[in-house]
Amino acid sequence: MTKDFYAILGVQKSASEAEIKQAYRKLSRELHPDKHKGDKEKEAKFKEVNEAYEVLSDAKKKEAYDRFGSADFSGFRPGQGGGFGGFSGFDPSSFDGDFGDIFDAFFGGTRSGGKRSDTRGRTLEVEITIPFSEAVRGVEREISLKTEILCASCGGTGSAEGSKLVTCVECGGTGAVTRTSRSLFGMIRQSVICETCRGAGKVPEKPCNTCKGEGRTTGSKTVKVRIPAGIDDGQTLRVTGEGEAGKHGGTSGDLLVRINVESDKRFEREGDDIRSTVSLRVVDAVLGTKVDIETVHGTSTIDIPAGTQPGQVLRLKGKGMPIVNSSRMGDHFVTVDIVIPVKLSREEKRLFEELRQQLS
Ligand SMILES: [Zn+2]
Ligand SMILES: [Zn+2]
Known part of the structure; x- marks a missing residue:
């Protein structure tokens, strides 16, 4: 040398x-x-x-x-x-070949020797919109999808009826084959997924006629999605195993459901809490009263104490949004708005005048 x-x-x-x-x-x-x-x-x-x-x-x-x-x-x-x-x-x-493979193989990469299944179905994503009231109560929705579904003829095995699965000859049932490639550095031996059985180790003796052995076909299905009470706009639910069916009996992908919640102009949501406004007459704010407040759970009657100030916030504990996956609720906060009358009747004007004189 x-x-x-x-x-x-x-x-x-x-x-x-x-x-x-x-x-x-x-x-x-x-x-x-x-x-x-x-x-x-x-x-x-x-x-x-x-x-x-x-x-x-x-x-x-x-x-x-x-x-x-x-x-x-x-x-x-x-x-x-x-x-x-x-x-x-x-x-x-x-x-x-891909040079990356060679470099990885030599420089401590992890691409060689891995047995990774490529039979898993893809994850699907859909979006649905629900009214505000359903976000409060929770709801079950059915979603129709056109996707890869399990082949009905063979149940996903890819075998023709009566045909059994036999050990893949290519890989001897291990699902992986050793590929030897000549490279710049000499020979490289890598363990890769068997192309014939796609890593399953078994192949149908006679492939299914409907799916041509793939174990899945394009079709439609309906998925039930339970939307929990308290779901917020923009949240995504994962329905495990309801995405695309896997190939050759592989694991199905998941279904991701993005939830859009329509707004309700009576309520403003802030996390698990709800905010709204109540308008009070001057006399009611001064003397106190009872008012009906619309909450997401229905009408609640609350006491307005005498001397309530404009902008004051009243709290209705536990009257807000349900907290997802718990039995607890957020709160409802009511902001007081006091309405100063613009037009007064003759009688009202007289009474205000009298009040002023009494106070001075
Ligand atoms: Zn094989
Ligand atoms: Zn089939």
Whole structure:
């Protein structure tokens, strides 16, 4: 091994791990075969850069290289990861893989080896509008959806009637296959989801005619949604498992229901509390009275104490909105407005005059 890996990456021998990585990333971007189709010189350089980085980014190999000027690295045994430096058969123009995958596989990414199911149905979102009164009481609504539903013929198994599920030949029932790909660094082995059974490990012996084996078909369904008392405008409910049906018997997605609550001009909602205004005559504010207040739960009669001031706020405890998923209620606050009469009858005017004289 006579190549100077440091020179290839354009770094000092004393370069830090981060510097090496940075230099490598820059060069591999510049020299990437996608940018230089057919340029053999760039291609060779690209391989060299990768070869250099392969060694210098690995503490053990780097140490061996620094000490012996060679890197006949144990731990990189042929048959396990392919021979190091085995770029001979690599043809960048035929490389259609995602570079991210390779980088991840080498640099501690998590994309390799994962067994992730792609059979789960998608989450659906709908929006409904309810009147204010239903937000107070709570309500059950039926929502009709056109979506992927479980195939009625096979019940989601994807098998034709009478046909049984058999172990997937492709993956031997594990749902995952090991894909070996030739890369810049040698061979990479990755565990990926089996394409044939989509990770299920089993396939129908004879696929269902209705869904062509997918286990679901496009159709409509009605979902019952229980909207709890006290729901606020803009809140979203999640109905588990009522979204799109999964493929091949996979888990269904969820249904998200965004609730719009119509406003009621009698009430102003503030969290779990309700605010409203009451207009009082001067005499009632001065002498006190009883008034009927409309609350979200119906009419409440309240005492207005003598000497009530304009702008004063009266509290009706527990007469506000129900608090979702509890038996408690918010409060209702009434702001007092006092109406000064603009027009007085002759008699009223006389009485006010008399009052004034009495007071002075
Ligand atoms: Zn399989
Ligand atoms: Zn079917």
